[in-house]
Amino acid sequence: MAYIKIPTAFNIDLEFEAADSGKRLFAYLIDNVVRVAYILLTYWLIIVFIRNEVTQIVLILLVVGLPMTLYFFLTEWLMAGQSPGKLAMGIKVVSLLGNQPSVGQIMLRSLLRIIETPAVFWAVVPLIAIARSPYSQRLGDLVAGTIVVNTKAKHSIQDTxxxxxxxxxxxxxxxxxxxxxxxxxxxxxxxxxxxxxxxxxxxxxxxxxxxxxxxxxxxxxxxxxxxxxxxxxxxxxxxxx
Known part of the structure; x- marks a missing residue:
């Protein structure tokens, strides 16, 4: 298992265990199960309880489409670097300083998914980037200045x-x-x-x-x-x- 040493401004290296590709892939799959379940449930509720077709279309776009488009940004922002899948797999996103990523960092890494997850390139681009990066970063992490680590750091930031x-x-x-x-x-x-x-x-x-x-x-x-x-x-x- 690879470890990532993050130098702080206080001449102390924090050591994190890098999240392996398997955990990240399973976290991604769990998140997609959550997304599909949300889509099916909300779509069914709208179709069953809303009779006006125009209202149905508007609600599907706003209640189904928008949250699913922003799923990773919203969950990682509201859950301090985690999504339901990451939480289940015991991993999280942190900045290269070892602290909680900023809203801008979460937004950047979420936007980069647009070119990382088309069907023809599914899983290939991120896995290649992770394999070639010394910090096991996918393209979005490289641009945003973030890394994905196991939630239990070898040394806690609170110890400094x-x-x-x-x-x-x-x-x-x-x-x-x-x-x-x-x-x-x-x-x-x-x-x-x-x-x-x-x-x-x-x-x-x-x-x-x-x-x-x-x-x-x-x-x-x-x-x-x-x-x-x-x-x-x-x-x-x-x-x-």
């Missing part, structure tokens, strides 16, 4: 100081945090997690006081809130540098 700030309208408060190294921040994160787990306010106070002294920061925040804010500030500033 990484926080996904991409979807937040965030305003950093302590720019001095950039004076600390990744190693320093990882130690702060480790001590903060320990203090939170053990409800050790004394430890949190000691860490916060030390950081305030080194960075010459004055604040009225609680110690725990201050340390959390520091980590969020660091993530926001580093990932936008």
């Amino acid at each position: 100081i990484f926080r996904d700030m991409s979807q937040m309208d965030y305003q950093p408060q302590f720019y001095q945090i950039l004076k600390l190294s990744d190693k320093d921040l990882n130690k702060v994160k480790e001590l903060l997690d320990r203090a939170a787990k053990q409800h050790d306010l004394v430890l949190a106070a000691r860490v916060a006081e030390r950081v305030k002294t080194v960075l010459k920061i004055e604040t009225n925040m609680s110690d725990m809130q201050f340390l959390e804010t520091l980590l969020n500030d660091y993530n926001y500033l580093v990932t936008r540098a």
